[in-house]
Amino acid sequence: MRRSGPLRTLALALAALTAGCGAQRPRALPEWTPIPVPDPADVDVAVFLIGDAGASVPGASPVLAHLTTEVETWAAAMPRDSAVAVVFLGDNIYPNGLHNRSDPSFPQDSAYLQAQMDVVAGPQARANAARAIFVAGNHDWGDVVTEDGFQNLFNQQRLIDITSERTGLNISQLPPAGVPGPAIVDMGARTRLVLLDTVWWLYLRDQEALEVVFENIEAALSTEGVRDVILAAHHPLHSGGPHGGLSGFWRSLGVIYLLRRTGSLLQDLNSGPYRVLADDLRDRFRSAGPPLVMAGGHDHSLQVFEAVEESDPGFTLVSGSASKLQEVRWAAGMQFRAAEPGYMKVLFLRDGSVDLFVHSAPARYQHCANRSEERRDECMSAGLDAFRTIYSLRLKGPGAPPEPPDPRN
C-alpha cells in the first residue's frame, strides 16, 4: 500500500501552517544618547528598582553585590535619612515563597531573602537608613492560589519584620501580606512611591475591597503635589518578554505558543484577569493622572517603554533580571531592552528633573554559585568589574521626551 502522495501533502500542509507561527519581524529601537550621572549634591532621592531576585544565593550574586556597592556609594554621598531606597519588585523567593520553618525548603528560601535584605546592611546604608521595600510577586504567593501559598507570603513578611526588629535594618514588605495596597512612601521633597500587590488583583480580586482600593489609588495619585510618582508592582503594563506574549512556536511543539496566544496563562498580559487589572489601573490614571513611572518585574529582562496610550504611565520600566533571564523582543512603545542580569536606578534631582540609569553585566555573571570558593571569588570579582551602564534616559526635565497629553484634559 502506498500512501506517499497524501501523506506528503499532509506533511507539507502542516509545515506550511506552522512555518510562519513563530516568525516575528525584527524592529529597531530608537537611538539614544547617554546622559551624565548627576552630582550627588544635586540629587534629592535615589531609587533602585530590582525584580525577580528570588534565586540569588548569598555571596554569589554579582547583581546584588553591585547593587550593594551602589547603595553604599549613594547613601554616603547623600548623608541623610531615607534618601536611598531599593524596591524589590516581587518574586523575592523562588519557586514558591517562604515555606514554614519545619519545611525542608526553609533554609534555602530564607537564604534567598537574606541575600536581598543584606543589600541595605552596609555601614553607610545603615547609618543613613537606606530603605529596602519588598513588593510581593506571584511566586511569593506560592505561584498558585492555595492556603499554603498564602501562608508563605505571610512567612515572608514575618521574616522581614523580625530581621528589621533584630538588626535595625530599614526593611519592610509593602503592601503588607494579603493587602492589595496602595502603600504610600514619600521620600525627600519630590518623590512618592505607590506600592501595589497586583497578585492580590489576579488571585483574589474581592470586588467590595476593590472599590476602596480604587479610591485609595486615585487619592495617592492626585494628592502627590510636586512629587513625582513611581508606582511599583510586580506585574508591568507592557512587556516584550514571554509574559507579553513572546514565545517561539517550535519550543514545546507549539503548546506554549498557543496557550499564550489564546490568553490561557493567568500570568500573561493577555489573560482575562491581567487585562482587567491593566484596564482598572488605566481607568484610575485617566481620572487621577498617570504616574511618571510604573515599575514592575515579572519578565526576566530589562525593558524601558514610553507611554503608548494617553492613560499609560509616562514610562513603564521592567526590571526583572536579578536572578533569572529570558528572551525579550520588540513591543509597542519600547525604547530599550536587554536580556542581561541587572537593575535600574532612578535619580530624582532637586531641580525637578528625573534621570534613569540601567546597569547590567553579561549573562554569564548572573550567578557565581555552585563552584569552589576560589572560583566563586574570581567570578564575583569579574562580575562586579563587568557591570556598566547600558542605558540612560532623562525621564523628566530639560532634554526629556515630550510628556504625553494629560488624559484628564
Next chain:
Amino acid sequence: MRGRDRGRGRPGRRFVPAFALAALASGWTPAQAHAQDAIPILVGGAAGLLAGGYVSVGVITAEARTGRYLHSAEDALGFRSLPVLIGGGTGVVLGAIDDRRLYNAMIGSVAAGALGFGVGWLIGTQTAEDPGSPWAGAVIGSAAGIVLGGVIGMLVPGGDDDAAANEQADGGIPLGFTIRF
C-alpha cells in the same frame, strides 16, 4: 481558593492497560509486529500524540475562557493531559490493526481541524474583543474538529484496502506500508 492536585498519580495511566487489551482483543499480537508493521504503528502513535496534545490545548483554552486559567505548567498535567494518552494509544492501536482507517482518521482530523480553526476564529472575532479571543476560538474549534474528524474517519470502512488487509491478516500475509517524501 483553588487547590492543586498534589500527590495523585496521573489518571490517564489507567487507560494504558485498556488500550493494550483493546489491541489484543482485536487479534493483534506482538508476534505480528514485523518491521514493516511497525511503521503504521509509529505513524499512528505520533499522529495520535500530536492530535491529543492539540486537543489538550483546546481543553485548557476552553477552561480559561470560563475563568479557570493555568497558573503554571504543572497545572497542564492531570486530567488535562488525558487526550495525549488517549490520542497516542488510539493511534498505536489503529496503526496496528488497520492502517487504512488510520489514514482516514488522519485525513479526517486534519480536514475537520482546519475547518474548525476557521469557524472558531470567526466566532472568536464576533464574540469577544480581546486579542486572544480569535485564537481561542480557533484552537477550541480545531480541537473539536480534530476529535470529530478523527472519530468519523476511524469509523469509515477502509474499502478495498480494508478487505485486502483483512484477507491478508486471515491468511497471515504480511502487510506493507511505505511512506515516501
